[in-house]
Amino acid sequence: MRVALFLTCVNDTLYPDTGRAVVKLLTRLGVDVDFPAAQTCCGQAHYNTGYRHQAEPLARHFSDVFGEYDAIVTPSGSCGSMVRELYPRMGERARAEGRGDGLARALAPVVPKTYELTEFLVDVLGVTDVGAYYPHTVTYHPTCHGLRSLGLGDRPARLLAAVGGLDLVELPGARECCGFGGTFAVKNSDVSAAMGTDKVRAAESTGAEVLCAADNSCLMHIGGTMARLRTAMRPVHLAEILASTEKEPWS
């Protein structure tokens, strides 16, 4: 099986550790993972801000870069949902606008092969115990796209529950949006900040040391809020927890 890592532009640029963690984790599980260097961005920010037409070449590029792989794994629920949910929709819209089947046909191959990391681990590899060790109290925030668009369900919780030394505590109001929402965080900054603050307060109330999520964009917003509120808690991507072992602890 040829497996490609789709790291996303945000992770690549700002959170390379998450990418290193995915590589380490998958390698440990016996998966040969490739990082196609021509990859850039799935076009989600363009699409969600109203620039669908500008997202189309990015989607085509994604398809060109990843089309030949058997599986595409991404540690980002929202970018995963862009490919799986919105690429088909982009194809349909192009057709409805009388631009033919070209886009739909170009995007179709990558859609079913794209997996969010926890889906890949649980559904494709069939593992929930990845041999990780992470001796910390952790609370998990299920990000909106992972939760509602991809329907990750209890996959992340099952993976976390199997981590050695990890104490998983429930996050009150876990299903509520953290307030990031891409350009929403800038365009409606006051509401976004209020939502972020409530999320951080809820996380604090658990007494956990770490707030874990499977999407660095949301973690950037939550972490930025934590820093401003001088919270002792740390935001950590799920992949980094799963990559951590007793011999090689992750920070």
Place this chain on the structure above:
Amino acid sequence: MSGTYLGMPAFPAAARDAVRDATLRANLRHATHTIRDKRAKAVAELDDWARLREAGRQIKDHTLRHLGDHLLRLEETVTAAGGTVHWATDADEANRIVTGLVRATGEREVVKVKSMATQEIGLNEALEAAGIRAYETDLAELIVQLGQDRPSHILVPAIHRNRGEIRDIFAREMERWGRPAPDGLTDSPAELAEAARLHLREKFLRAKVGVSGANFMVAETGTMVVVESEGNGRMCLTLPETLISVVGIEKVVPTWRDLEVFLQTLPRSSTAERMNPYTSMWTGTTDGDGPAAFHLVLLDNGRTDTLADEVGRQALRCIRCSACLNVCPVYERAGGHAYGSVYPGPIGAILSPQLRGTASEIDASLPYASSLCGACYEVCPVAIDIPEVLVHLRERVVQGGEFTRHGAKTTLRPARGHAAERAAMRAAGLVFARPGLLRAGQRLAARTRRIHPRTLPGPGRAWSATRDLPTVPEESFRDWWRRTRGRGAEATGAAGARTEDGEAGA
């Protein structure tokens, strides 16, 4: 829609004030969290919820596809049952019709059943201008009317008020409108309800004209349906001599059987009840029973334009249950007034810019009043994909393009104020089209990481005002990959991944 909202500031500015109002936020948080938990329980009781939701979606879609036929059928059956049908293309026309009908009775006051359609057209204000007083009889609408306030929720218009505020409004204002509040009124719910009951009873018994909306119109029999909790609506529907119902054209359903679905999904979604306490149905007129004259005003007001939009038309499926408001984290913080329309919350954010067009500042800002978290879509009993329509309307705002307005195809220019964003999107598109450029940008950012400002200029300032920025790492992932795997690894793909270099743990 109602002139009340003209000159409303755009959503972000209106929301900013709401976010800072601690009482408002506490009231809203309490109310929305209570109702959302109850709704979840009421819905969980039905094991066929998903199928009911799908059935509701299909009935509405099918009806909308043949809307003209169903409306003509409705006109026939209403007329045959002794009612009179009036067609109104917009708010002004609807107001003219209703005002004329009331005038013809010689009456100077009407009692009203809570109705979104009459609020949408600003009927109370239009009647007032014609010297006719409209009395709201729904408890929450009464609170809003007495308080000279605006409704902030579809179902609970006074959700932004707490008990203490309501007591003060009753004690201060009731006298000006009719029977005063009893002396020594406290803020206990029972006392407040009793004060309202006594105040309203006088109105019910005196009024000769009633004005209502309807939740559904059944085409096969010409029957109107109103579902409510208090029974005040039923009083207005049965006691007056003349009844005028103003209803949006999308409320028609073909048959009685279709009601079966909605009478299950609507109460559970809105008040979290298995069934609403009062369901009133009226068909034309009946000798010696109820109003002697019945008028139905069918309201378009932007609905056929909305119907012409392939993506946006799903908003017309809405049965106004308000479940989407109650789960929306943005509504919870911003409150209903910030939306600047009678339809607040997620449904308001897609319905108002479609019914009114996106020309005003408030309407152009509404599609962005969401983090696209999807909670609204998840609860909607007719499966309106609100996030999808929001993004579609964002596209209309920033890109312009063709759409239907007043029945004619119109080409819309992109809204002002998006030039910088458009340029940024274009630049990002260029960079993302060339991996080499992306890498160069990343390297530049890494090299200058020590001098990056803590706060951002321009629109980015809003971010750094409340959140710290992440620091740019010394090395992007792609550079790390290339450095540790080498060019060869890139070319052969998977081969390079076999050598784990230990750096991952660092």
